[in-house]
């Protein structure tokens with residue numbers, strides 16, 4: 001009997017041989033990855049490696065240059081605007097620098113997606129928002145203004161807002177950025193517990209190794225335009241691959257080059273600058 005995790009409807013997001021980029025420029029190629037219900041998947045890589053680009057492909061903001069992106073079983077190359085909208089309603093996104101509305105209090109920030117996308121009556125809306133705030137430990141902060149809460153609390157409010165519609169897939173783009181070590185640990189554990197509570201799939205984009213290894217079921221390491229390695233945190237931690245070890249240990253010398261690669265576009269730009277003088 002096949003295990004539950006191999007059931008096809010468990011597959012929330014699947015990329016197969018995907019190339020991504022902007023215009024003629026290619027950023028990522030041959031990307032294949034699976035995200036399953038109930039799993040937390042960490043997408044890791046240095047700054048500029050293409051993590052946010054991958055997220056944009058998953059939400060249908062950019063089209064794949066090659067390969068296939070399947071979201072809830074639908075090929076994103078063949079969905080129309082209405083179908084994409086329906087798919088997105090099953091998805092929660094915490095954008096990089098996901099800012100709160102500063103003119104709304106904590107409660108209204110979390111209530112916002114419900115007011116936009118549901119017709120919940122006031123009492124149901126109140127209890128749904130308070131329950132979601134309770135899940136991130138901020139029920140009693142509902143009345144506070146955004147200016148009255150700390151950065152760590154603001155991140156938890158943003159998490160609550162990302163999951164209040166009870167999505168089947170939640171994408172977090174650098175949820176730990178700018179947090180102190182304690183808030184960082186709290187945020188990581190919240191991502192895990194929200195996932196388990198909702199039974200959803202979660203994709204966490206980050207370069208924070210300790211926290212993502214602590215909560216992820218599966219880790220993909222993005223670098224040099226491809227997936228350099230993937231596996232469970234334990235497998236990757238024990239990998240003899242020098243690239244993986246350099247990434248995990250943060251060594252500045254190793255297979256990852258320090259210099260941004262030269263290109264024709266740069267040379268053309270430089271010639272122009274030199275011609276101006």
Ligand SMILES: Nc1ncnc2c1ncn2[C@@H]1O[C@H](COP(=O)(O)OP(=O)(O)O)[C@@H](O)[C@H]1O
Nearest residue numbers: 022025027045046047048049050051052053054
């Ligand atoms: N809208 C865009 N147009 C053109 N190039 C972009 C755009 N967004 C990102 N890039 C380029 O794509 C590469 C990967 O960027 P990004 O996905 O934001 O990386 P990461 O999230 O891993 O830091 C970078 O070289 C960046 O300059």
Ligand SMILES: [Mg+2]
Nearest residue numbers: 051052053096
């Ligand atoms: Mg990014």
